[in-house]
Amino acid sequence: MMETSLRVARQVDEAWLNQLLAQLAEFGKLANGGVDRQALSEVELDARAWIIDLACELGCEVYRDAAANLFFRRPGRLAVSPVVTGSHIDTQPSGGNYDGCYGVIAGLVCLKALNDAQVITGRPIEVVIWTNEEGSRFAPGAMGSSAFVDPARLSDHLGVMGVDGVSFRDALAQHQTRFASLPLRPDREMACFVELHIEQGPVLENRNLPLAIVKGIQGVRWYQVTCHGVSAHAGTTPMTLRQDAMTLAREQLVYIEQAMGDATDDALRLTFGRWQVTPNAINTIPSCVRFTLDFRHPSTEKLAQLDALMNSLSSEHVTVEPLLNKAPVTFDAGINHTLQAAGNALDIAHMELLSGAFHDAMYLAEHCPTSMLFVPSHQGISHNPAEYTDPRSLAAGARTLACALTELSQSFEGVKS
Numbered sequence: 001m002m003e004t005s006l007r008v009a010r011q012v013d014e015a016w017l018n019q020l021l022a023q024l025a026e027f028g029k030l031a032n033g034g035v036d037r038q039a040l041s042e043v044e045l046d047a048r049a050w051i052i053d054l055a056c057e058l059g060c061e062v063y064r065d066a067a068a069n070l071f072f073r074r075p076g077r078l079a080v081s082p083v084v085t086g087s088h089i090d091t092q093p094s095g096g097n098y099d100g101c102y103g104v105i106a107g108l109v110c111l112k113a114l115n116d117a118q119v120i121t122g123r124p125i126e127v128v129i130w131t132n133e134e135g136s137r138f139a140p141g142a143m144g145s146s147a148f149v150d151p152a153r154l155s156d157h158l159g160v161m162g163v164d165g166v167s168f169r170d171a172l173a174q175h176q177t178r179f180a181s182l183p184l185r186p187d188r189e190m191a192c193f194v195e196l197h198i199e200q201g202p203v204l205e206n207r208n209l210p211l212a213i214v215k216g217i218q219g220v221r222w223y224q225v226t227c228h229g230v231s232a233h234a235g236t237t238p239m240t241l242r243q244d245a246m247t248l249a250r251e252q253l254v255y256i257e258q259a260m261g262d263a264t265d266d267a268l269r270l271t272f273g274r275w276q277v278t279p280n281a282i283n284t285i286p287s288c289v290r291f292t293l294d295f296r297h298p299s300t301e302k303l304a305q306l307d308a309l310m311n312s313l314s315s316e317h318v319t320v321e322p323l324l325n326k327a328p329v330t331f332d333a334g335i336n337h338t339l340q341a342a343g344n345a346l347d348i349a350h351m352e353l354l355s356g357a358f359h360d361a362m363y364l365a366e367h368c369p370t371s372m373l374f375v376p377s378h379q380g381i382s383h384n385p386a387e388y389t390d391p392r393s394l395a396a397g398a399r400t401l402a403c404a405l406t407e408l409s410q411s412f413e414g415v416k417s
Contacts, residue, residue, distance in 0.1 A: 002345055004119055005406035009346055009399040011113035017398055018391055020054070020105045024089065025097040034385025035097055038164075039090035039132035039143075040068060040171035045178050047089055048129065051104070052179075055127070058111050063185035067147040067154055068131045068175040071185050074111050076124040076409060081189035083121075083408045085110070085401060086128035087197060087360060088144075092136050096387025102375070102394065103196045104129055110402040121409035123191055130360045137162045138171070145360035148188065149367040192335055192369040192408055195361040196401045198389050202380030203353060210393040211400060212353035213339045214372035216331050217362050218267065218296040219303045222324035223310050225252055228317045231279060231287035242285055243317075246277065249289040252313060256293065259309050260302075269296035269356055296356050298328045329362050332369035335408070339373060342403035348396045373397055373404075 027047035028037035037044050048070060052062055055072035063071040073082060087103025107127035114121065130148075135141025138160050147154040158169040204212055229245030253272055261270055271294040278288040295306050314320050343350045353374055364370045375397040378388040 002341070002407065004117075004410070005342065005403045006345055008110075008113050008117045008119055008406045009342070009403040011116040012109055012395065012399045012402050013112060013116070014391065014395040014398075016112065017105060017109045017394060020108065021097060021101060021394075023050070024101050024105060028091065030094065030385065032094075032385045033097075034094050034387075035091050036093050036095065037089065037091045038093070038137040039134065040175050041137065044090055045175060048179070051089070051108070051129065052182075054108055055111075058108065058115060060111065060127075062182055064176070064179055064182045065148065065185045066151070066172075067144045067157075068172050069144045069148055069185075070129040070179075070182075071126050072108070072111070072128075073124050073126045074114060074121075076121045078122055080123055081191040082124035082126040083405055084126045084128055084190045084193045085196065085405060086126075086130065087195055088130045088133035090132055090134050090137070092134055092383045094385060095134075096382060096384055098198045098377075098387050098389050099200065099382055100133055100197070102198055102389070102397075106196050106394075106398040106401055109398050110405055113402045114406065119406065121406060123409040125405055125409050126190075132168075133360055137164065138168045142358060142360055142363055143168070145363040149363045151188075188367075190364075190368040192332070193361065193364040193367075194335065194339070194370070194401065194404060194408070195359055195364075195372045196397050197359060197372060197374055198382060198387070199353070199374040199377045200357050200380070200382035201377060204351070204374060204376035205378060205380070207351060209349050209351055210375060210396040211343055211348050211350040212374040213336050213343070213350060214331060214355050214374055215336070215352050216298060217329040217355045217357075217359065218269065218298050219300065219328035220324060220326040220358075221293070221295045221303060221306055221310075221322070223293045223295075224321045224323055225249070225291055225293065225313065226319040226321070227252065227289045228319070229285065229287050229289075232285045234283040234285055237285060245286040245289040248317060249291055252318060253291070255313075256309065260295070260306055265297075267298050267354060268302075269294070271295075292323070298354055300328060303328070326358075326362075329365050331361070331365060331371035335369050335371040338407050338411075339371060339400065339404050342400050342407065346396075346399055346403060348400055350400075373400060
C-alpha cells in the first residue's frame, strides 16, 4: 500500500498550495502583510464560502455542525468513519498567514493529490475547519473542536460575549443562516485525526529540519499571585519599616524559580507574564502587586509538584488563584508510526517534538487516535505578520500528510469503524 501512498504524495501540487495560502491571506489582509480574520466574522465567513467552493470543485461532500465546524469529505469505497485532517482559519488581530491556515489548505491539497493520482481510498478522507481556535474574539479558544468532542460544552460557550459585543450564540446563528443549505454532519465518528501545523517555535529551524512528528502537548498551569502590602512615601519610610508588596512579590518569584526552575530540563517552560502594580507610582511603595505564572511541562508529577508549591504560598499577605489546568496530552503511537514511516519513505528528515502550544488536536485526542506534524517557523515567530515558513518545508509537510492520510485510509487496524 505504501507504493500507492507515495504516488499520491508525489502528486502534491506545491504551486497550488502556495497559491491558495496567498489567496486565503487576502481575507482580512492588513497593510503590514499580516491578517485579521476573527472567528465567525463577516470576513471569516467569506473565507469559508471560498473554501467551500474549492472543496466542491474537488468533488467533496460538505457538512456543518452545531458549533459551525465545517467538514469536506472525499468519499471512500466504504461508508465507514473517515480519516480526518485540518485545523482553523481564524487568526489573532494582527496574525500571520500560516497559523492554522496551512493545515486546512494542505488538507485540500492532499485531496487534489488523491484526485490527480486517481486513487480511491478505503475510508473517506475529510478536511475540517474548526471554529474559534484562537480565542481572540471569543474566549476560551478551541470552542469548535472542544464542542465537537463533547457537545455538552457548546451550551457553556453560547453566552460568551465577543470583544466586539456580539455573543457566540448570535455569531453561530449568522453562520448557520449563511450556510443553511449545508447538511449537518451525520455523526461524530472519526477513525483518526492528524493536524498539520507550523511549529510556532524555533527548534526545527535551529536543527535545520523540515518536519517534526509531534509526541504530545505539554500540560499547562496558569496561576495569579497577589501580594498585599501598605502604600507609603518612598522617601520617608525606612527600609526596615516597609510593607512593600513588590519586595514580597519578588520573593515569591525567586522561591518559585528556585524550586521549579531547571536549566537542564529542556521540556520546562516557566513564564511570569503579566504584572499589575498598585498604585504604580515612582515615589510610592506598592500596596498590591499581582503577577501571573504560566508553567508548562509534559510530566504530571512535575505539574503536581508545582500545584503543591503554589498552594503552600498562600498566607495572610499572599493570595494564590488557579486560572487554568490542562493535563498533558500524549498522541497516538500507532498514528505516529505511520507518520514516521511516511517521512522515511519520502526521505524527509524529521525529529520528534513536544508541542508547548494549544491546538485543536488537544481535544481530538479525547475522541479518536490523534497526532500532529510540525513544519518550521522562521525565527520561531508566530501570531505576527512576520510569521513565515519556507515553501520547501510547506511542501514537505503536505507530502508527508498526503502519504500518511492515504496509508491510514487503507488501514483498518487500530482505528474505529
